[in-house]
Amino acid sequence: MSSVLQLLLEGERLDTAQMAQVLGMSESEIEAELTRLKAEEILLGWRPVINADRAQEGNVRAVIEVKISPERDGGFDRLATRIARFDAVESCFLMSGAYDLLVFAVGNDLRDVASFVSERLSTVEGVLSTATHFMLRAYKEQGYLLLAPSDGEDKPAVSP
Amino acid sequence: MSDNGQHFVADHVKGLPRSGIRDFFAIVAAMPQAISLGIGEPDFVTPWHIREAAIFALEKGKTSYTDNLGLIRLRREISSYVEDNFGVSYHPETDVLVAVGVSEALDIALRAVLNPGDKVLYHEPCYVSYSPSIVLAHAQPIAVGTSAEDQFGIDPERVEAAWEPGCKVLMLNFPTNPTGGVTERAKLERLAKFAIEKDLLVISDEIYSELTFEGEHTSIASLPGMQERTIFLHGFSKAFAMTGFRIGYACGPQPLIEAMMKVHQYSMLCAPILSQEAAIEALRHGAPAVAKMKEQYHRRRDLIVRRFNEAGLNCHSPKGSFYAFPSIQSTGLDSLTFCKGLLDQQEVAVVPGTAFGPSGAGFVRASFSTSYERILEATDRIERYVEKLSKKA
Numbered sequence: 394m395s396s397v398l399q400l401l402l403e404g405e406r407l408d409t410a411q412m413a414q415v416l417g418m419s420e421s422e423i424e425a426e427l428t429r430l431k432a433e434e435i436l437l438g439w440r441p442v443i444n445a446d447r448a449q450e451g452n453v454r455a456v457i458e459v460k461i462s463p464e465r466d467g468g469f470d471r472l473a474t475r476i477a478r479f480d481a482v483e484s485c486f487l488m489s490g491a492y493d494l495l496v497f498a499v500g501n502d503l504r505d506v507a508s509f510v511s512e513r514l515s516t517v518e519g520v521l522s523t524a525t526h527f528m529l530r531a532y533k534e535q536g537y538l539l540l541a542p543s544d545g546e547d548k549p550a551v552s553p
Numbered sequence: 554m555s556d557n558g559q560h561f562v563a564d565h566v567k568g569l570p571r572s573g574i575r576d577f578f579a580i581v582a583a584m585p586q587a588i589s590l591g592i593g594e595p596d597f598v599t600p601w602h603i604r605e606a607a608i609f610a611l612e613k614g615k616t617s618y619t620d621n622l623g624l625i626r627l628r629r630e631i632s633s634y635v636e637d638n639f640g641v642s643y644h645p646e647t648d649v650l651v652a653v654g655v656s657e658a659l660d661i662a663l664r665a666v667l668n669p670g671d672k673v674l675y676h677e678p679c680y681v682s683y684s685p686s687i688v689l690a691h692a693q694p695i696a697v698g699t700s701a702e703d704q705f706g707i708d709p710e711r712v713e714a715a716w717e718p719g720c721k722v723l724m725l726n727f728p729t730n731p732t733g734g735v736t737e738r739a740k741l742e743r744l745a746k747f748a749i750e751k752d753l754l755v756i757s758d759e760i761y762s763e764l765t766f767e768g769e770h771t772s773i774a775s776l777p778g779m780q781e782r783t784i785f786l787h788g789f790s791k792a793f794a795m796t797g798f799r800i801g802y803a804c805g806p807q808p809l810i811e812a813m814m815k816v817h818q819y820s821m822l823c824a825p826i827l828s829q830e831a832a833i834e835a836l837r838h839g840a841p842a843v844a845k846m847k848e849q850y851h852r853r854r855d856l857i858v859r860r861f862n863e864a865g866l867n868c869h870s871p872k873g874s875f876y877a878f879p880s881i882q883s884t885g886l887d888s889l890t891f892c893k894g895l896l897d898q899q900e901v902a903v904v905p906g907t908a909f910g911p912s913g914a915g916f917v918r919a920s921f922s923t924s925y926e927r928i929l930e931a932t933d934r935i936e937r938y939v940e941k942l943s944k945k946a
Binding site: 417548549550551 | 591908
């Protein structure tokens with residue numbers, strides 16, 4: 394894996410100059426690597442990982458199991474992409490097992506998500522059924538624990 | 554007498570200096586806003602699967618004493634880990650002792666082998682407890698200096714020159730806290746030959762061995778003829794980020810382990826069972842987490858060494874551990890004055906090299922067991938501090 398990508402995945406917020414310091418590269422090398430990662434669609438974008446409860450963001454999130462009928466040419470891809478294009482869909486995965494697509498959807502409130510499912514998702518041609526589960530509380534978000542008390546308070550500032 | 558009990562304190566304890574780190578800690582403790590590069594332990598929390606194993610052991614009611622030597626399941630794991638990683642084979646039934654950290658293992662090793670007046674060779678700068686532990690065992694410490702020219706590896710010639718009649722033990726610690734120095738195989742071979750020639754017992758503290766960034770770590774115990782005269786000390790604090798578990802171990806010839814066991818059983822009885830259970834989990838499944846932490850330490854090392862050199866402080870690249878040991882001689886200040894000034898003017902804490910023995914004079918220890926951002930901020934401030942000093946001069 395590219396060292397730049399590895400550093401990004403470690404999750405510390407560093408600007409290009411700091412990344413250059415950490416990796417012992419020049420800023421232009423870092424920029425070039427970031428450009429390459431974007432051009433090759435390896436690095437898709439930058440989003441902070443937030444604790445929605447703390448941010449008091451009133452969003453409602455749901456996980457939706459979707460059954461769809463595969464098509465003769467292209468299998469699930471065309472339909473899956475069509476569903477994934479909705480703004481309300483954060484992520485969308487093809488799954489093995491009892492259903493085909495697992496869709497992570499977000500809305501301003503319960504009704505918002507419900508109407509997305511009933512009016513948009515279910516009515517797409519090829520969608521056979523949906524089962525919607527609303528998320529009640531997040532405990533871990535992309536590697537970050539949300540309820541753990543902060544550590545290290547008892548650690549001495551200088552030790553042998 | 555009205556000396557508040559002072560006259561009861563034993564003479565050899567009275568003579569011990571307080572750890573220089575303790576004094577410095579008192580100053581830093583009053584400045585919570587300071588960036589500390591003075592922390593001698595991992596900034597990572599113990600990997601969850603290891604903590605979880607300790608919780609599970611507690612749930613199962615594992616709250617008893619264990620065998621004095623430690624749980625046999627743990628000693629078996631230690632035995633195969635040491636064989637796989639250091640190439641030395643120890644019998645789990647008789648050659649392995651589980652202790653309360655390497656600190657205890659070192660203490661009981663010294664107390665088990667030293668008679669009053671025996672002499673112990675050790676290299677310096679070194680971990681703060683070495684010289685006091687020797688004194689507490691009623692023996693005489695003989696320091697062998699290491700220097701920046703050798704990147705703080707040991708020079709066998711200096712050991713040979715320091716030797717005198719009555720020397721019984723040679724203590725080694727590579728990679729070294731505070732310098733990150735290592736000693737390459739050829740020099741260890743020469744030391745081994747010398748140890749055999751002079752009939753020295755070697756006590757080798759290899760607590761930082763997993764954090765060797767360049768070359769392969771060699772244990773002196775693995776060299777021909779050395780296993781029978783080496784007590785190999787290791788533990789879980791650094792590589793597995795388990796400092797608070799207080800768990801380490803000693804491996805050695807059966808008669809030496811047996812002697813250490815006597816001291817251990819009458820003082821400590823056994824290491825805490827929960828820590829022993831956690832240690833089993835660490836050895837069985839901890840390797841990926843160790844590798845991940847090591848990778849980060851490696852990058853942080855490269856960063857801090859580069860920044861120190863850019864800031865005008867000559868800093869060798871430590872081959873192991875998580876400490877950089879830059880020279881501050883270019884500033885014209887002594888270690889303690891440099892550190893106090895840095896803390897006062899720029900609110901960055903590093904530890905004076907003299908806390909690790911007189912040959913640490915002219916150096917400071919900076920731990921890179923912290924985030925990139927803090928390393929960058931701290932070294933920026935150090936650069937400003939050094940700049941100001943050079944303008945004054």
